[in-house]
Amino acid sequence: MKADGGDIFSARWIIEDAFHSHKDFGLYVLDGKIVGLAPLVELQSRFPDARVHSDTNTAILPGFVNAHHHCYGLNLINQGIRDDLLEPWIFASAGAADIASRLTTEYAAIRLLKNGVTGVVDACTAGQTAALAEAKIRDKIDAYSRLGLSCAIAPGERWQNQLVHPNGQSQSFLKTLPEGLRCKLQRQHVARSRIDPTNFVQLLSRMHDAYRTFDCADVWFGPTAPHWTGQEILRDIAKAARESGQRIHTHAEESRLQHLSATAGRSKGAIAQLCEAGLMTDGLSLAHMVWASEKDLARVAKARGHIVCNPSSNLRLRSGIAPAPLMKRMGISLALGMDGTSLAGDDDMFAEMRLAQSLYWSRDPATPSLTAKDVFDMATMGGARLMGMDHSIGSLAIGKRANFVILCLERLEGPWLDPSTDPVELLVSSAKSTDIQSVYTDGQLAVSHGEIKNCDEKKILQNITDAMQQAADQRLNASEYHAVKSALQRWYDDWLTNNTPQL
Numbered sequence: 001m002k003a004d005g006g007d008i009f010s011a012r013w014i015i016e017d018a019f020h021s022h023k024d025f026g027l028y029v030l031d032g033k034i035v036g037l038a039p040l041v042e043l044q045s046r047f048p049d050a051r052v053h054s055d056t057n058t059a060i061l062p063g064f065v066n067a068h069h070h071c072y073g074l075n076l077i078n079q080g081i082r083d084d085l086l087e088p089w090i091f092a093s094a095g096a097a098d099i100a101s102r103l104t105t106e107y108a109a110i111r112l113l114k115n116g117v118t119g120v121v122d123a124c125t126a127g128q129t130a131a132l133a134e135a136k137i138r139d140k141i142d143a144y145s146r147l148g149l150s151c152a153i154a155p156g157e158r159w160q161n162q163l164v165h166p167n168g169q170s171q172s173f174l175k176t177l178p179e180g181l182r183c184k185l186q187r188q189h190v191a192r193s194r195i196d197p198t199n200f201v202q203l204l205s206r207m208h209d210a211y212r213t214f215d216c217a218d219v220w221f222g223p224t225a226p227h228w229t230g231q232e233i234l235r236d237i238a239k240a241a242r243e244s245g246q247r248i249h250t251h252a253e254e255s256r257l258q259h260l261s262a263t264a265g266r267s268k269g270a271i272a273q274l275c276e277a278g279l280m281t282d283g284l285s286l287a288h289m290v291w292a293s294e295k296d297l298a299r300v301a302k303a304r305g306h307i308v309c310n311p312s313s314n315l316r317l318r319s320g321i322a323p324a325p326l327m328k329r330m331g332i333s334l335a336l337g338m339d340g341t342s343l344a345g346d347d348d349m350f351a352e353m354r355l356a357q358s359l360y361w362s363r364d365p366a367t368p369s370l371t372a373k374d375v376f377d378m379a380t381m382g383g384a385r386l387m388g389m390d391h392s393i394g395s396l397a398i399g400k401r402a403n404f405v406i407l408c409l410e411r412l413e414g415p416w417l418d419p420s421t422d423p424v425e426l427l428v429s430s431a432k433s434t435d436i437q438s439v440y441t442d443g444q445l446a447v448s449h450g451e452i453k454n455c456d457e458k459k460i461l462q463n464i465t466d467a468m469q470q471a472a473d474q475r476l477n478a479s480e481y482h483a484v485k486s487a488l489q490r491w492y493d494d495w496l497t498n499n500t501p502q503l
């Protein structure tokens with residue numbers, strides 16, 4: 001067959017997926033889809049009318065999937081919010097400037113795309129009412145889709161235990177604070193109006209249905225975490241999800257204190273809670289799982305659930321290191337997320353993969369360390385599987401969307417490169433986002449040499465500046481934050497002394 005038009009992209013290496021790289025191949029793209037993947041000479045003879053873009057100083061790889069993300073707007077440090085243990089940090093980050101979600105999503109989408117990310121799971125707060133939540137979801141999908149990113153929006157809320165993890169203890173913690181601070185936290189965290197849980201379940205079911213025909217956008221249930229959601233709502237979500245096949249995304253077993261609180265006394269832990277609610281299915285994805293036990297992981301593996309590891313975030317919020325080698329040995333499908341808190345705040349997926357590989361090692365020969373190919377798979381196909389979009393994104397297979405990154409090899413090659421070097425190992429060990437030459441979504445040029453196409457970046461940046469200048473400052477001041485932090489420490493110490501968590 002003689003095709004007319006289309007484009008052939010050729011490079012020294014085409015990385016089809018983590019486990020298959022091809023030298024001197026080409027990628028034939030027509031109407032936004034990958035139609036051919038074969039040696040360049042073969043593609044040229046099969047498609048003589050195609051435009052050929054060839055550069056032997058580059059590698060072509062699939063667009064990344066960031067499988068757990070929050071749109072914080074600016075980097076947190078730019079908002080005066082420092083890294084800390086998760087528990088006090090929540091009180092600092094809750095004061096992050098409240099600017100329009102459309103704006104923070106547009107900004108996040110630009111940053112992700114420049115970093116070669118073409119698929120994202122956006123875990124967000126639902127908001128005060130069903131109408132506001134619906135507007136937020138539509139705005140987010142619109143912002144991501146306009147730039148060609150595949151997205152899943154997973155809204156949730158903290159309906160209970162807003163101040164401390166153990167169930168029903170928030171008021172007891174509040175009593176330990178001086179009056180001014182007590183009123184502030186009560187107002188900002190406990191009494192803040194939130195969408196009614198029944199409306200939440202109905203809205204998300206309806207929104208999922210509304211986007212059912214969309215190939216690259218989905219709406220999920222995003223219960224923030226089991227202890228913040230409550231068992232009754234989790235059961236309602238499970239019932240709705242069973243009927244519709246809607247996916248569920250939640251934080252679980254993130255910090256040590258969450259784990260100890262959830263397993264104290266007769267409590268069996270967050271994963272048991274999810275199982276009991278009927279949520280442990282192959283449509284469930286769990287972010288973090290740093291403190292998950294082997295028993296918890298066995299339950300996830302049996303249900304064919306997904307886990308997304310967030311190594312940068314777990315370091316920055318002092319949560320620890322997830323047992324990813326054990327997760328892999330148990331056959332759990334793993335993905336990679338940057339959680340809005342990549343180590344340098346730059347959303348560089350190469351750095352995140354590198355960190356994952358360095359941290360997720362094992363001294364136990366029965367539980368092998370994660371390899372460069374494993375973490376590359378997490379950042380691509382693992383995320384695509386988690387999103388239920390592995391038929392259209394995550395690799396450069398024929399029939400998929402032509403979402404790919406062209407990476408310049410010049411810096412990586414240096415004065416000499418061993419010809420036997422595996423390209424995936426080279427990229428994971430040495431590449432940086434700044435090596436990205438261009439990013440394509442649906443076969444169209446989306447980023448070229450750091451410049452984003454199809455949107456007015458300058459205008460978005462100016463809008464962010466304007467919004468930040470006008471945003472009300474809701475942050476705790478330094479002495480308030482110090483007081484909350486000390487009070488939390490004392491309260492958890494006392495609570496742990498008087499309770500019997502499973503260590």
Ligand SMILES: [Zn+2]
Nearest residue numbers: 123251287339
């Ligand atoms: Zn998160």
